[in-house]
Amino acid sequence: MSYRGSDRILLSVRGEDQASRFGTWVLVGVPMAAILFQVYVPLFFQFLGFLEIPLLVVVYFAFTRRSQIRGMLMGAIVGLAQDSLSKAPLGMFGIVKTLVGYFAASVGVRLDVDNAILRFFLAYFFFVFHQFFYWVVARALLGQQVPFEVQRTFIVGSLNAIVGIALFHFLDKLRETP
Amino acid sequence: MESFLNRYRNITVLLLLIFAQLILLAVQIRNDQDVRMIRVWTVTAVTPAARIAEWMRGGSIGFLHDYILLRDTHDENQRLRAEIGRLKLENNFLKSELNTAERGQALAVFQGRTPSKTMAANVIGSGAGSNSKVVFVDRGSVAGVQRGMAVVTPDGIIGTVIESYPTASEVLLITDPDFGAGVVSQKTQVRGTLKGQGTPLCKVDYIPFEEKVEVGDWFYSSGDDRIFPRGFPVGQVKAVRNTQPFKEVLVEPSGLHRGLEDVLILLEGVHQSLPNEQAASQPIYIAPPPPAQGPAGPSPEHSSTGTEADRLRQQYKDIGDAQGHRFGEGLPGSKPPDFNLNRKTPVSPSPAANPAPAAGAQGSPRPAGAGITPPQPGQPTASRPAAPTPPLSPAPGPRPAGNRAPGSRSQAPGSQAPAPRPPARE
Numbered sequence: 001m002s003y004r005g006s007d008r009i010l011l012s013v014r015g016e017d018q019a020s021r022f023g024t025w026v027l028v029g030v031p032m033a034a035i036l037f038q039v040y041v042p043l044f045f046q047f048l049g050f051l052e053i054p055l056l057v058v059v060y061f062a063f064t065r066r067s068q069i070r071g072m073l074m075g076a077i078v079g080l081a082q083d084s085l086s087k088a089p090l091g092m093f094g095i096v097k098t099l100v101g102y103f104a105a106s107v108g109v110r111l112d113v114d115n116a117i118l119r120f121f122l123a124y125f126f127f128v129f130h131q132f133f134y135w136v137v138a139r140a141l142l143g144q145q146v147p148f149e150v151q152r153t154f155i156v157g158s159l160n161a162i163v164g165i166a167l168f169h170f171l172d173k174l175r176e177t178p
Numbered sequence: 179m180e181s182f183l184n185r186y187r188n189i190t191v192l193l194l195l196i197f198a199q200l201i202l203l204a205v206q207i208r209n210d211q212d213v214r215m216i217r218v219w220t221v222t223a224v225t226p227a228a229r230i231a232e233w234m235r236g237g238s239i240g241f242l243h244d245y246i247l248l249r250d251t252h253d254e255n256q257r258l259r260a261e262i263g264r265l266k267l268e269n270n271f272l273k274s275e276l277n278t279a280e281r282g283q284a285l286a287v288f289q290g291r292t293p294s295k296t297m298a299a300n301v302i303g304s305g306a307g308s309n310s311k312v313v314f315v316d317r318g319s320v321a322g323v324q325r326g327m328a329v330v331t332p333d334g335i336i337g338t339v340i341e342s343y344p345t346a347s348e349v350l351l352i353t354d355p356d357f358g359a360g361v362v363s364q365k366t367q368v369r370g371t372l373k374g375q376g377t378p379l380c381k382v383d384y385i386p387f388e389e390k391v392e393v394g395d396w397f398y399s400s401g402d403d404r405i406f407p408r409g410f411p412v413g414q415v416k417a418v419r420n421t422q423p424f425k426e427v428l429v430e431p432s433g434l435h436r437g438l439e440d441v442l443i444l445l446e447g448v449h450q451s452l453p454n455e456q457a458a459s460q461p462i463y464i465a466p467p468p469p470a471q472g473p474a475g476p477s478p479e480h481s482s483t484g485t486e487a488d489r490l491r492q493q494y495k496d497i498g499d500a501q502g503h504r505f506g507e508g509l510p511g512s513k514p515p516d517f518n519l520n521r522k523t524p525v526s527p528s529p530a531a532n533p534a535p536a537a538g539a540q541g542s543p544r545p546a547g548a549g550i551t552p553p554q555p556g557q558p559t560a561s562r563p564a565a566p567t568p569p570l571s572p573a574p575g576p577r578p579a580g581n582r583a584p585g586s587r588s589q590a591p592g593s594q595a596p597a598p599r600p601p602a603r604e
Contacts, residue, residue: 068188068191068192069187069188069191072188072191072192072195073195076195076199079199080199089202089203089206089207090199090202090203090206091199091200091202091203091206092203094199094202095196095199095200095203098192098195098196098199099192099196102188102192141200141203141204141207141215142207143209143210
């Protein structure tokens with residue numbers, strides 16, 4: 001496990017910002033598996049309910065593919081699929097994950113997201129962003145008076161970031177080599 | 179445009195995606211009033227713009243109409259003034275029509291309730307003489323009008339027919355100096371002769387100086403003139419002067435109050451009694467009966483005092499009380515009491531007034547009036563034991579031959595039968 005350029009996080013050399021390529025089955029199968037995980041695993045292992053694997057997958061693909069449009073599309077598709085399997089109206093997770101995909105891709109264009117520490121913080125940041133923005137949308141559009149648990153969000157965000165590092169490392173194995 | 183989209187392609191796609199999902203959300207979500215959010219958002223977004231647009235449109239049009247396009251204002255004002263004038267005329271015409279309809283309705287009601295046989299007529303003209311008070315009505319001899327017939331309205335007498343032509347008749351009004359009619363005062367039953375003076379007020383002549391007539395008293399036709407049946411209102415006293423040897427009494431004719439347009443010609447007059455409610459309600463003092471003579475006690479027939487007319491009057495009163503009828507309160511045409519009622523039972527039996535029959539008299543019918551208790555000494559009362567009388571027969575009176583209409587009721591002298599009242603009594 002070697003991370004290129006672990007001592008710097010900004011992309012300065014031309015060619016370093018080349019997007020990673022994934023096979024179609026990866027682009028389809030991994031988000032689907034993440035959604036299935038989100039749906040089924042908490043049924044049997046409730047302590048894993050805090051994991052937001054679809055969010056981590058969206059963040060990863062937005063990082064690595066370095067395309068904001070692709071990141072947005074990935075976020076929108078995964079979010080809508082997640083909405084379809086939840087009781088929330090269609091679009092709640094879609095809007096939030098679209099924004100996450102957009103901003104994650106924007107970050108991936110400018111930063112060396114192969115850095116493990118950076119990945120941790122970005123995963124943590126986007127998890128908090130995701131939760132917070134979902135709370136905003138729920139209050140603004142649905143009129144739901146749901147509380148925003150800051151402390152729990154930070155803790156769960158840290159756990160998701162830790163899991164995200166492992167997940168990102170696993171997904172790195174699925175990249176296609178040029 | 180294309181370069182713009184290429185430059186901001188990412189943010190454009192982001193906004194499109196967000197917008198599309200917002201639309202998707204809005205289609206699904208309903209607010210508290212169960213209205214889809216997409217409707218709420220659409221209306222909220224469109225309504226202010228529409229309001230502003232309407233405000234601008236209305237303001238512009240109003241400004242144009244109120245301050246710029248005034249070229250038709252003068253013509254429109256003139257047209258509106260003409261319209262107002264026409265509407266005023268129409269309003270006056272409709273008021274007149276309504277007044278005529280009310281008078282016609284009053285005539286119809288009066289015709290229905292008066293026992294006299296009448297015929298409605300319209301006044302179609304007035305006399306040519308300056309001092310003569312005559313009018314022409316549209317009913318003549320063809321319709322059965324004859325000279326000497328009385329002309330009345332629901333409010334009172336109007337005059338008499340002095341000439342009957344085939345299609346019209348000439349009516350001498352009561353205000354004409356040549357007019358005369360027998361009248362009687364409602365309150366004091368003073369008789370006199372009504373004469374016209376050529377003025378709105380008429381004069382009642384031949385009332386002795388010592389008779390009591392006051393301002394406000396009502397005079398009714400007495401029936402003595404054989405023209406006007408008894409009981410029709412004539413007018414109200416407006417002035418009384420105590421001159422010798424007769425009083426000078428001025429009466430305002432009540433029949434002319436509402437003008438002269440529709441009148442009734444009496445084809446067959448029926449006498450009626452005068453409304454005399456006060457006399458009917460006044461208690462009558464009856465002296466206590468004389469002490470009992472003999473073991474059988476006083477006989478009701480012998481306990482009554484007064485004249486035969488008093489006994490007859492009491493008989494009528496008892497008959498009316500037995501049938502719940504109060505004389506003087508019913509309207510003309512209302513059902514009168516049954517004067518043929520043979521009262522076998524006492525009116526107000528009481529243990530004291532209903533002594534046990536003597537031995538051997540059980541089962542025998544009690545004579546009429548036997549159960550009525552004579553008044554106690556010193557107790558004024560209006561009840562008086564009634565003497566048994568035969569069933570009432572139509573009372574004689576000053577009545578023209580053949581004047582009784584079929585089905586008209588009997589009138590007894592002194593009875594308090596309903597009679598027409600003047601419309602306004604002060």
